[in-house]
Amino acid sequence: MQPFSLHVPHRVYGMAASGNCHKVKLALDILRIPYRWHETDIMKGESRTPEFLRMNPNGRVPLLQIDTNTFLPESNAILCYLAEGSDLWPGDRLMRAQALQWLFFEQYSHEPYIAVARFVHLFLARHDDPRLPDIMKRGYAALGVMEKHLGQHDFFVGKRLTIADIALFAYTHRADDGRFDLAPYPAVRAWIERCLQQPGMSAMPGPAE
Amino acid sequence: MQPFSLHVPHRVYGMAASGNCHKVKLALDILRIPYRWHETDIMKGESRTPEFLRMNPNGRVPLLQIDTNTFLPESNAILCYLAEGSDLWPGDRLMRAQALQWLFFEQYSHEPYIAVARFVHLFLARHDDPRLPDIMKRGYAALGVMEKHLGQHDFFVGKRLTIADIALFAYTHRADDGRFDLAPYPAVRAWIERCLQQPGMSAMPGPAE
Numbered sequence: 001m002q003p004f005s006l007h008v009p010h011r012v013y014g015m016a017a018s019g020n021c022h023k024v025k026l027a028l029d030i031l032r033i034p035y036r037w038h039e040t041d042i043m044k045g046e047s048r049t050p051e052f053l054r055m056n057p058n059g060r061v062p063l064l065q066i067d068t069n070t071f072l073p074e075s076n077a078i079l080c081y082l083a084e085g086s087d088l089w090p091g092d093r094l095m096r097a098q099a100l101q102w103l104f105f106e107q108y109s110h111e112p113y114i115a116v117a118r119f120v121h122l123f124l125a126r127h128d129d130p131r132l133p134d135i136m137k138r139g140y141a142a143l144g145v146m147e148k149h150l151g152q153h154d155f156f157v158g159k160r161l162t163i164a165d166i167a168l169f170a171y172t173h174r175a176d177d178g179r180f181d182l183a184p185y186p187a188v189r190a191w192i193e194r195c196l197q198q199p200g201m202s203a204m205p206g207p208a209e
Numbered sequence: 210m211q212p213f214s215l216h217v218p219h220r221v222y223g224m225a226a227s228g229n230c231h232k233v234k235l236a237l238d239i240l241r242i243p244y245r246w247h248e249t250d251i252m253k254g255e256s257r258t259p260e261f262l263r264m265n266p267n268g269r270v271p272l273l274q275i276d277t278n279t280f281l282p283e284s285n286a287i288l289c290y291l292a293e294g295s296d297l298w299p300g301d302r303l304m305r306a307q308a309l310q311w312l313f314f315e316q317y318s319h320e321p322y323i324a325v326a327r328f329v330h331l332f333l334a335r336h337d338d339p340r341l342p343d344i345m346k347r348g349y350a351a352l353g354v355m356e357k358h359l360g361q362h363d364f365f366v367g368k369r370l371t372i373a374d375i376a377l378f379a380y381t382h383r384a385d386d387g388r389f390d391l392a393p394y395p396a397v398r399a400w401i402e403r404c405l406q407q408p409g410m411s412a413m414p415g416p417a418e
Contacts, residue, residue, distance in 0.1 A: 058318060058354050072306055074313040081306035097281055097290035100309075104283040108316045109267060145267050 009034040011065040013055070015042055019115055019170035020075040021062040022204040026166050027082045030200030043123060043207075075170075076103040079163040088163050098157045102164035105145070113139030114171045117178030123207060139178070143185050146172070150187035154194060161198050169195045174204055218243040220274040222264070224251055228324055228379035229284040230271040231413040235375050236291045239409035252332060252416075284379075285312040288372040297372050307366045311373035314354070322348030323380045326387030332416060348387070352394050355381070359396035363403060370407050378404045383413055 010028070012035050014021030028035045040046045040061050048059045056063045056073045064072045064081070072078055080103075083089035090096050113135045120129045146168065149156065156164035173192045175182055182189050195201055219237070221244055223230030237244045249255045249270050257268045265272045265282045273281045273290070281287055289312075292298035299305050322344045329338045355377065358365065365373035382401045384391055391398050404410055 057357050058314065066303065070303070072303075072310060074310045074317075076313050077306050077309040080309050081302065084302055084305075093290070093293055094275065094279070094281075096293075097286050100286040100289050101281060101283045104285050104313075104316055105267065107313055108283075108320075111317075112321070148266050 009036050011036045011038055012062055013038045013040045013047075013052070013065070014062040015040055016205050017207040018042070018061065019118075019174065019204060020111070023075045023166055023170045024062045024064065024078050024082075026170070026201060027079050027088065027163065029202065030088065030161075030166075030198065031082060031086055032200070033082065076107060076163075076167055079103070079167060083163045087160065088166070090158055090162060095157050099162050099164045102156045103167050105142075106164075106167045109138070109145070110142040110168065111171060113142060114175050114178060114180065117180065118171065118174060119178075121179055122177045136180070139175075139180055143172075143175070143180065143182070143188060146191075147185045147187050150191045154191070161195065165191075165195055169201070170204065174206075177206070218245050220245045220247055221271055222247045222249045222256075222261070222274070223271040224249055225414050226416040227251070227270065228327075228383065228413055229320070232284045232375055232379045233271045233273065233287050233291075235379070235410060236288050236297065236372065238411065239297065239370075239375075239407065240291060240295055241409070242291065285316060285372075285376055288312070288376060292372045296369065297375070299367055299371060304366050308371050308373045311365045312376050314351075315373075315376045318347070318354070319351040319377065320380060322351060323384050323387060323389065326389065327380065327383060328387075330388055331386045345389070348384075348389055352381075352384070352389065352391070352397060355400075356394045356396050359400045363400070370404065374400075374404055378410070379413065383415075386415070 010033065012024055012028070014024060014037065016022070016039060025037070040052070042061060046052065047061050053059055055071045058073060060073060062075050062078060064078045066072055072081055080089065090099055117132065117135050117139055120126050120132060120135070155161055156168065169192065172188065173195070196203070219242065221233055221237070223233060223246060225231070225248060234246070249261070251270060255261065256270050262268055264280045267282060269282060271284050271287060273287045275281055281290055289298065299308055326341065326344050326348055329335050329341060329344070364370055365377065378401065381397065382404070405412070
């Protein structure tokens with residue numbers, strides 16, 4: 001099967017103000033891969049239409065169209081797919097496993113708290129949601145794990161930017177949207193600035209921008 | 210750095226009755242990799258001791274010891290690490306990305322519901338936990354996505370067992386522990402039987418076994 005990208009640019013179905021979607025934009029921009037962005041507003045149910053569910057039965061963005069009938073969901077799987085063979089994906093077996101370790105950490109121990117707090121405040125405006133105290137506690141625990149690692153390392157794996165940094169940058173650099181205070185996390189703040197200095201990196205827009 | 214396994218067997222810190230830990234046992238058994246299992250009881254706080262937190266600051270099992278001072282956490286990252294170069298890890302770039310897609314699906318859309326319902330009923334015996342209705346709804350949604358895929362495919366990626374099947378098998382084959390009814394999911398049930406017929410596969414023990 002010929003990759004779709006040989007014929008036409010990759011198409012990304014995503015919402016610009018979603019961190020999971022912003023990850024994909026960052027990888028494509030950093031790797032200078034041409035793409036078309038198909039803005040998909042989950043707040044209007046555009047990822048749950050019958051047409052969308054035929055492309056991704058799990059009804060989520062981002063979704064990468066690779067070929068006419070080939071669609072890859074899951075932001076971090078898309079990062080791995082795009083990064084293979086590039087400097088964003090380590091060449092060493094252990095380092096690849098460590099990059100994946102941080103990708104799974106991000107989806108299991110970080111995103112459900114850092115991203116969900118942002119969603120509750122910024123998209124739902126439910127500032128007194130009863131789940132928030134537990135979400136904040138677990139989000140700070142994730143930031144604590146990151147701070148501990150970044151206190152001794154410039155990037156999450158090896159000595160340069162990888163997809164592990166892209167995945168964790170996406171929601172961490174907008175953690176204040178979810179009312180997390182990054183002041184007690186100086187290594188995390190320094191790492192955010194370090195990431196933003198990399199060619200192709202950009203901050204995520206808010207929902208109204 | 211020489212892999213630890215050349216000198217002594219891999220050591221796994223895990224709890225036998227945890228599906229995330231059972232995944233690692235399955236991959237090691239299927240690949241016939243020697244290992245020592247260090248039973249770690251999370252119910253007794255054994256993954257939160259200062260000694261354990263030095264090995265994994267995120268305080269979770271399973272944890273694979275690769276070298277004297279090298280520890281790999283995150284069950285699905287461990288699966289990727291162990292499976293590289295074997296039949297459990299597809300050789301094709303797109304198929305590797307699809308295997309990762311299902312691994313991230315498992316950790317984000319499946320485990321937080323299928324595994325957590327099991328934990329609440331079997332380990333905590335909180336059969337009237339107020340979170341259960343939402344957990345059950347989302348768990349059945351994950352089973353629906355699996356049923357749809359398995360209605361057309363024998364395994365999750367390609368035509369044979371991969372780490373995607375191992376990851377999803379772990380909690381799905383004990384979904385009844387969390388009071389999920391698999392009767393309306395015939396393709397999922399047939400796939401569970403297919404998985405169990407593979408050399409090295411085994412069912413997960415319960416907490417009292």
